[in-house]
Amino acid sequence: MNITERLHRIWATLPEGVRLVAVSKFHPAERIEEAYNAGQRIFGESRPQEMAAKAAVLPKDIEWSMIGHLQTNKVKMIAPFVSMIASVDSDRLVAEIEKQAARCERVIDILLEVHVADEETKSGWDVEELRAYIASGAFDTMPHVRVRGVMTIATNTDDESIIRRDFEHIRSIFNEFKPLFGNDFDTLSIGMSDDYPIALEYGSTMVRIGTAIFGAREY
Numbered sequence: 043m044n045i046t047e048r049l050h051r052i053w054a055t056l057p058e059g060v061r062l063v064a065v066s067k068f069h070p071a072e073r074i075e076e077a078y079n080a081g082q083r084i085f086g087e088s089r090p091q092e093m094a095a096k097a098a099v100l101p102k103d104i105e106w107s108m109i110g111h112l113q114t115n116k117v118k119m120i121a122p123f124v125s126m127i128a129s130v131d132s133d134r135l136v137a138e139i140e141k142q143a144a145r146c147e148r149v150i151d152i153l154l155e156v157h158v159a160d161e162e163t164k165s166g167w168d169v170e171e172l173r174a175y176i177a178s179g180a181f182d183t184m185p186h187v188r189v190r191g192v193m194t195i196a197t198n199t200d201d202e203s204i205i206r207r208d209f210e211h212i213r214s215i216f217n218e219f220k221p222l223f224g225n226d227f228d229t230l231s232i233g234m235s236d237d238y239p240i241a242l243e244y245g246s247t248m249v250r251i252g253t254a255i256f257g258a259r260e261y
């Protein structure tokens with residue numbers, strides 16, 4: 043199967059209203075172009091330099107989504123064009139996005155990345171710390187940051203019950219935070235190539251799929 047065929051297969055499995063982020067990290071621009079020509083518009087990248095380089099040569103109506111850990115000093119590089127930063131995991135990063143978005147006279151959509159997985163090494167906010175940060179009213183002072191929802195990566199395991207536990211957990215966090223942010227807060231980003239059918243059962247509104255579209259990545 044080629045990229046176009048794989049995309050059509052995946053689209054057919056997504057309920058209406060679920061957006062697909064085609065995770066194109068480590069794949070060359072030509073492969074993104076093939077997905078674009080098939081009709082895909084949202085692409086996910088994990089490194090700012092790589093995203094900026096691809097954005098420069100690919101169609102301007104692509105919506106670029108940053109899904110990898112983002113260092114504060116790299117926000118500047120993507121602020122002029124990035125559509126969503128889905129991996130926001132610290133107060134320092136939020137503050138820097140506000141600053142750079144203001145400078146570009148833009149409002150940047152963000153997702154709060156929450157740590158729910160077993161692995162110590164997984165990125166994302168500790169839930170308690172995030173609760174306290176939201177309660178501090180910090181977002182009220184950031185007109186250039188629009189909080190659209192939450193994102194997480196489930197535990198990397200073959201044990202489906204653990205993956206379900208993680209998705210149930212993030213769904214409850216999404217439901218807890220939603221009333222605090224209002225109508226803009228509509229995105230629950232869960233599900234990757236191996237677990238997105240399960241994520242859909244837990245109300246995912248945005249799946250992030252790489253390997254199942256583009257094949258294995260070469261690092």
Ligand SMILES: *Cc1c(COP(=O)(O)O)cnc(C)c1O
Nearest residue numbers: 065109234235236250251252253
């Ligand atoms: C790489 C990556 C994905 C895509 O993973 P696949 O297993 O290739 O679908 C999704 N989300 C995040 C945060 C990633 O870093």
